[in-house]
Amino acid sequence: MRIWDLDPAVLCRAHLLGEHRELHAVWSILTRDLGGYRRHPETRRWEGRLAALYRRHEALVAEMTRRGYRHASPLDAALATGAAVQGVFVDPPQRQRDLLRARGCGCRV
Numbered sequence: 001m002r003i004w005d006l007d008p009a010v011l012c013r014a015h016l017l018g019e020h021r022e023l024h025a026v027w028s029i030l031t032r033d034l035g036g037y038r039r040h041p042e043t044r045r046w047e048g049r050l051a052a053l054y055r056r057h058e059a060l061v062a063e064m065t066r067r068g069y070r071h072a073s074p075l076d077a078a079l080a081t082g083a084a085v086q087g088v089f090v091d092p093p094q095r096q097r098d099l100l101r102a103r104g105c106g107c108r109v
């Protein structure tokens with residue numbers, strides 16, 4: 001489970017679409033108080049930061065649209081509470097770039 005802290009434009013297709021899918025999972029866990037990955041570090045860092053998670057979703061959707069994908073899974077903006085900026089990282093952004101670079105997946109980092 002990973003939500004990147006990089007510009008969505010640099011992500012390859014797999015990472016862009018995969019992050020979108022995982023973001024929806026984190027959103028559901030936090031807004032519906034579900035179990036599963038509730039204690040995962042990636043999920044926990046978004047606690048109290050649903051506004052930031054909502055903003056990340058909108059950035060992903062904008063990039064997906066720019067690439068010609070249709071988006072049909074909006075988030076409920078009324079649930080976008082808390083901090084609007086994410087400042088907690090599992091891995092800092094430079095480490096995230098290094099991880100993506102090492103994968104050789106087509107991400108432009």
